[in-house]
Amino acid sequence: MNTRDRSTTDPARAESLLPGGALGANANMVGPRFAVASASGPYITDTDGNRYVDYVMGAGALILGHQHPAVVDAVIRQAGRTMHQYGALTDVAIELAAQLVDAIPCAERIVFATTGSEATAYSLRMARAVTGRDLIVKFEGGFHGNHDYAGIAVAAPTAADYPTGKPFTAGTPGAVRDTVMVVPYNDLEALDRLVTPVADRVAGIIAEPVQRIIRPLPGFLEGLRSFCDRHGLLLIFDEVVTGFRLSYGGAQGYFGVTPDLAAFGKIIGGGGTLSCVAGRADVVDRTNPRLKGTPRFVYTSGTFHGNPLAAAAGLATLEILRRPGFYEDLADRTRRLSRRLTRVLADHGRQALVATAGSLWQLLHIDRPPECYADLLASDQAANLRLDRALLANGINVIPGLRRFVSPAHSDDHFETTALALDRALP
Ligand SMILES: Cc1ncc(COP(=O)(O)O)c(C=O)c1O
Known part of the structure; x- marks a missing residue:
């Protein structure tokens, strides 16, 4: 098959070239499939022009956000x-x-x-x-x-x-x-x-x-x-x-x-x-x-x-x-996101929490912070997945099941967008 006849962004083209149309085992296989055209600060934009607030951040490689000048x-x-x-x-x-x-x-x-x-x-x-x-x-x-x-x-x-x-x-x-x-x-x-x-x-x-x-x-x-x-x-x-x-x-x-x-x-x-x-x-x-x-x-x-x-x-x-206050500011942003999402979960009566460590965070259906792998296994993973899927459908880029990253490019506006997406996702 001549794959060059297809649009570069056609998921079927990727599927025919790359196993699963993916770049590896941790590819996002549950949300909308897209190819990223560009990224800036907290955002990625796909080749169809859709913009996502990104919390994947290069699996944690991009502590400053995308394309820091x-x-x-x-x-x-x-x-x-x-x-x-x-x-x-x-x-x-x-x-x-x-x-x-x-x-x-x-x-x-x-x-x-x-x-x-x-x-x-x-x-x-x-x-x-x-x-x-x-x-x-x-x-x-x-x-x-x-x-x-x-x-x-x-x-x-x-x-x-x-x-x-x-x-x-x-x-x-x-x-x-x-x-x-x-x-x-x-x-x-x-x-x-x-x-x-x-x-x-x-x-x-x-x-x-x-x-x-x-x-x-x-x-x-x-x-x-x-x-x-x-x-x-x-x-x-x-x-x-x-x-x-x-x-x-x-x-x-x-x-x-x-x-x-x-x-x-x-x-x-x-x-x-x-x-x-x-x-x-x-x-x-x-x-x-x-x-x-x-x-x-x-x-x-x-x-x-x-x-x-x-x-x-x-x-x-x-x-x-090395700039003074960098890490305090990042942890503070993560606390603000966590507080906002925790409020949405409480408003909906969800048995779930936002687990955090520094600028890492993850939504888990669990009643106390996890202490070992068995705690994660015991959390309601189907519910975790449903929420992540809904976040993706509402323009928030996360990889289901993986921890997420806040950067200094994420502000209260992005946290509000994330909270609204979560609110819409919850019955
Ligand atoms: C804790 C930890 N160790 C090792 C690795 C592997 O690093 P790499 O993907 O650069 O090979 C990762 C990747 O996410 C990781 O999270």
Whole structure:
């Protein structure tokens, strides 16, 4: 079939070219299907001219909103200098590494990668290399990207059979399944019971400091730190979302718990493709190319690692995030949105709440903030989905089931539009 005969925006054309007419598993498959023509501030506009208030915000990559002028300018300037350097350094990559080391408590060294998934995979590899152990502990419902180790017990329809979890993809090797231990989030007692007997075979624990929209209970992150210290394993924070979102630097500064390694992505590339592992020098230095050929060496390399376009976008973003009051203002905007939506839910007598953490938010049909994946499973997911569908139909862009992001480009007007859309959606 000659697909070029069709309009570029014809969903059937996308369907014939891309599996499901989509760009990946988290594509929005429930709302109206559209292709984005342009974006600005809090808005995206599709190729038919429909405008949406966007809370997807590049899955959290766009903390400043779409097309922030300082970021766009930095990218254009960098594109005029060099868009790519493989095997060489760039001034922007060195400067970004310096700013990350200044900002992130655990960061003595930085190793750049391209995506959050690569950063978590590299962190796990480093943990296995320095400990000489294979097992990894992850929390049920935690998301760490698209690779095999990350894909165990992510979004299963039923609770895990701890410490075993189901993979989210066909094609996961049995050896990987056997390598990943699954524990319920926020449950130190379960961690102790399930992991202590095999702790001398565990390389590390990987955790999102705020797991999806679930906040850590007081003492939980501290408990992970002391468990790792007791048993000689590495604590790895997946800060791909929380990094530079909960506070400048990330969740580790915000909660006052310092991991050994942390994976960052999204915001540090200012919306471009860039990620990193930050951490202890003795661990991250295992990736030093001078070690190549020795048993100590840990391989990290990629054509786009530390890409200068993304580094320039990241630097422009971090400069704005350092402005006094940035994070207070963002949290305040999110509180205003949350209060407004909570009022609509109450007016309609809904057993639902707006879960928040910093500038993250999500509507859940649940009677108290979730503490673990089982709480999310127990929420009324059909009702959650109906509301998200209605928001989409009323011009509010969200991905059903995923947390949402407020940016400084979202104002009370957008919150009012969102509240009205919710009001219309509720019987
Ligand atoms: C917590 C977390 N870790 C890792 C990833 C994977 O990052 P990427 O999509 O850049 O590979 C994501 C992506 O959303 C994430 O939310």
